[in-house]
Every structure is written in structure tokens, then in C-alpha cells.
Amino acid sequence: MIISEKLFSRLDAEDLKKDDEQLLLFKIIKAYSFNYSNKHLLYKLLTGYNSNSILKIGLEVQPLTKRHNEGNTNLDLAMGNIQQRINTTSGIELGNSNDSFLFCEAKWSSDISYGVKYCTIRNQLQRVIETALTFPNSSDFNGQIFVTLLTPELHKINFLDKINSRFYGYKYDEYLNNPTSTFLKEIRSNEISTKLPFKDNKYDKIVENNLKKLCLNWVTIEELIKNIPDKNLSNEIKNLYEEFSK
Known part of the structure; x- marks a missing residue:
């Protein structure tokens, strides 16, 4: 698992507590990380696809930013064809193949942030x-690019009932159904392209080309907890999660 040793030690020693989505995700992912088959089960739950490749997992990792005036994106979870960047504790880059990869944004009680400096x-x-689409650094990448939103079941049910109880529901809907006229339009807007310009003009075309390989998914925290192979651990996390979600 790619994660800073200090962070791993802290999270591993702590008990789950209310609204700590970082700790909750760590407990869930760790429960799947014991062997090859469990990792592949987790990948299928998060992407909807089977993988025959060796899957690496990264928690609280940072792919490099491709824009000026913007720091590296802090990813809750990355999985699949990734590897640790040399001389970093939590930096990641694409692995040495054309296999697919997953970036995951996890929310418990919070919403996605908007607006930056x-x-x-x-x-x-x-x-x-955008970080996922530019992660391969090329339009020649042949794998699929998965981005998964992980949230409580309640907010996905609301979304399916056309009731968006979180801002991420609105944006997920826009990016899922019409990414060209929403996502591309946003990142090519004058405000973003002027204030946060790409470090190299090639990235605009890479984003456009790799958009065809993007698979957006919405998975619930409850689904992941339910499918933890160790049922005693699954029930333990489930009971704590339900208690802290009241």
C-alpha cells in the first residue's frame, strides 16, 4: 500500500470516530488489502470491472499537478496501474503498462469543496x-480511466430520486451525462485557463482525448462495508459506521 508511514501508523492505531472519512476509508480499504483476491474484489466494487493485473493501492496520495498556481491533488484513494514516485512518501505516477487505474473521491458527512485561492x-x-485524465501524460494511453465517487447510500438514493442533497450530486450528474458541454467547458473557461493555466498546452488536448476513456461511477460506503470478506470485521465497521452516522 502506498501511504506515508507516519499516516499509516496513526490511522492504524486509532478507533473509528464520527465524520472522520479519512479514518473510515482507511479501515475499509485495509480490510480488503490482505490478499490478491480481496484487492480484486474491491476494484470490481469500485469500478464495475474485473482486472487480471496486479493492483496497487494508494491512500492519501498525490499525483503531480499539471497547472500553474495549483498544488498537487490530494487523492483519498488511487488503485490499479499506479506506482510510487521516486523520493516521495505519497507521490504517485502511472505504472509501466497500459492497464487501467482508479481515482476515488470519498465523502462521509462533508460535501466537495469549491472555489480555490x-x-x-x-x-x-x-x-x-482532470487529474485522472492528465495522469497518463499522453493521449496514447489505452486503458480505462475510472473516477469513483464514494458516499453514504442516502445521498445516492436522493440523487437517483432527482433530489440532490449534496453539491457533488449536481456535478456528478453534469459530468456523467454531458461531459463535453459541462466539464470541458468549465476547464476551458477564461477564469480557469487564465488563472490556472496548464504548464504545457498539450494537456488540453490530452484531456479532450482521454475523456473518451473516462468511466464515472458512484458507489456507496455501505456497499463496501457489506462486501468485506471478513464478516466479523464487516459487522464491526458497519455497527460503528451506523452509530456515527446518526
């Missing part, structure tokens, strides 16, 4: 998607 129309989901 230099740009008022930048939002967290938009940024994660």
Missing part, C-alpha cells in the same frame, strides 16, 4: 477528474 469555479470533483 485563484479561481472561484474550480470544484473538487472537476479537479479529480
Whole structure:
């Protein structure tokens, strides 16, 4: 698992507590990380696809930013064809193959952030998607690019009932159904392109080309907890999660 040793030690020693989505995600992912088959089960739950490749997992990791005036994106979870960047504790880059990869944005009680120091129309989901599309550094990448939103079941049910109880529901709907006229339009807007310009003009075309390989998914925290192979651990996390979600 790619994660800073200090962070791993802290999270591993702590008990789950209310609204700590970082700790909750760590407990869930760790429960799937014991062997090859469990990792592949987790990947299928998050993407909807089977993988025959060796899957690496990264928690609280940072792919490099491709824009000026913007720091690296802090990803809750990355999985699949990734590897640790040399001389970093939590930096990641694409692995040495054309296999697919997953970036995941997890929320418990919070919503996605929007607006940054230099740009008022930048939002967290938009940024994660863009980072995923530029992660291969090329339009020649042949794998699929998965971006998964992980939230409580309640908010997905509301979304399916056309009731968006979170901002991420609105943006997920826009990016899922018409990414060209929403996502591309946003990142090519004058405000973003002027205040947060790409470090190289090639990235605009890479985003456009790799958009065809993007698979957006929405998975619930409850689904992941329910499918933890160790049922004693699954029930333990489930009971704590339900108690802290009241």
C-alpha cells in the first residue's frame, strides 16, 4: 500500500470516530488489502470491472499537478496501474503498462469543496477528474480511466430520486451525462485557463482525448462495508459506521 508511514501508523492505531472519512476509508480499504483476491474484489466494487493485473493501492496520495498556481491533488484513494514516485512518501505516477487505474473521491458527512485561492469555479470533483485524465501524460494511453465517487447510500438514493442533497450530486450528474458541454467547458473557461493555466498546452488536448476513456461511477460506503470478506470485521465497521452516522 502506498501511504506515508507516519499516516499509516496513526490511522492504524486509532478507533473509528464520527465524520472522520479519512479514518473510515482507511479501515475499509485495509480490510480488503490482505490478499490478491480481496484487492480484486474491491476494484470490481469500485469500478464495475474485473482486472487480471496486479493492483496497487494508494491512500492519501498525490499525483503531480499539471497547472500553474495549483498544488498537487490530494487523492483519498488511487488503485490499479499506479506506482510510487521516486523520493516521495505519497507521490504517485502511472505504472509501466497500459492497464487501467482508479481515482476515488470519498465523502462521509462533508460535501466537495469549491472555489480555490485563484479561481472561484474550480470544484473538487472537476479537479479529480482532470487529474485522472492528465495522469497518463499522453493521449496514447489505452486503458480505462475510472473516477469513483464514494458516499453514504442516502445521498445516492436522493440523487437517483432527482433530489440532490449534496453539491457533488449536481456535478456528478453534469459530468456523467454531458461531459463535453459541462466539464470541458468549465476547464476551458477564461477564469480557469487564465488563472490556472496548464504548464504545457498539450494537456488540453490530452484531456479532450482521454475523456473518451473516462468511466464515472458512484458507489456507496455501505456497499463496501457489506462486501468485506471478513464478516466479523464487516459487522464491526458497519455497527460503528451506523452509530456515527446518526
